Amino acid sequence: MARFAAATVLVCAALLLCVEQSAGSLASADPLSTLFPANSRPPPVMIYCKQNTELNVAVGDDGKVVLAVAKFGEFKQLWWKLPLPALVHGEGHKFWLVNVATEQAIATPTDDNKREVKMAPFNPWDKAQLWVPDTPDADGFYQIKVSADESKALNGLGGSVHKGTVVGIYPGNPVSANTLWNLTSIWPFPFHYFP
Numbered sequence: 599m600a601r602f603a604a605a606t607v608l609v610c611a612a613l614l615l616c617v618e619q620s621a622g623s624l625a626s627a628d629p630l631s632t633l634f635p636a637n638s639r640p641p642p643v644m645i646y647c648k649q650n651t652e653l654n655v656a657v658g659d660d661g662k663v664v665l666a667v668a669k670f671g672e673f674k675q676l677w678w679k680l681p682l683p684a685l686v687h688g689e690g691h692k693f694w695l696v697n698v699a700t701e702q703a704i705a706t707p708t709d710d711n712k713r714e715v716k717m718a719p720f721n722p723w724d725k726a727q728l729w730v731p732d733t734p735d736a737d738g739f740y741q742i743k744v745s746a747d748e749s750k751a752l753n754g755l756g757g758s759v760h761k762g763t764v765v766g767i768y769p770g771n772p773v774s775a776n777t778l779w780n781l782t783s784i785w786p787f788p789f790h791y792f793p
């Protein structure tokens with residue numbers, strides 16, 4: 599009887615150890631590499647702003663998401679547009695935007711009163727990191743809507759965009775040129791639109 603109890607304790611201890619180890623490795627695993635191994639990622643894109651197509655979305659030196667003058671080979675201006683696996687019908691167009699230089703994702707502000715988007719560690723469970731593309735206009739520019747609240751869209755905050763304009767989210771109506779984007783790997787951008 600004693601022997602049986604000892605064996606049970608041993609088996610239990612071994613099981614516990616296994617559970618602990620797999621939980622530990624899950625917690626430490628990098629979700630970006632797990633979900634999108636480096637060799638499986640799509641070619642990075644630049645996110646051009648319709649209001650001034652010389653500008654595109656970049657991670658600024660201070661870590662903020664800003665508009666920068668488009669420059670070839672600047673990793674802070676390159677983004678992986680990573681598709682949400684289409685498990686649910688109609689969910690297939692949603693995507694995450696992960697910066698090539700920082701490997702962090704663009705996230706909407708958690709505070710409803712804030713507008714600026716932030717860079718955050720990629721987290722596929724965080725609804726604040728998911729985006730929905732709207733239908734492109736005749737020029738191939740479209741709104742990038744907040745998945746959790748599609749009345750809001752990515753926005754060059756403040757209207758007349760310039761180098762250093764902070765990028766955030768704002769009501770998508772009216773559909774002004776600082777809310778319209780084209781995500782492409784083409785450089786230099788072939789399409790010029792100046793209002």
Ligand SMILES: *[C@@H]1O[C@H](CO)[C@@H](O)[C@H](O)[C@H]1NC(C)=O
Binds near residue numbers: 780
């Ligand atoms: C983005 O612009 C490029 C270059 O003008 C164009 O080829 C592409 O179709 C546009 N993207 C979309 C989704 O319309």
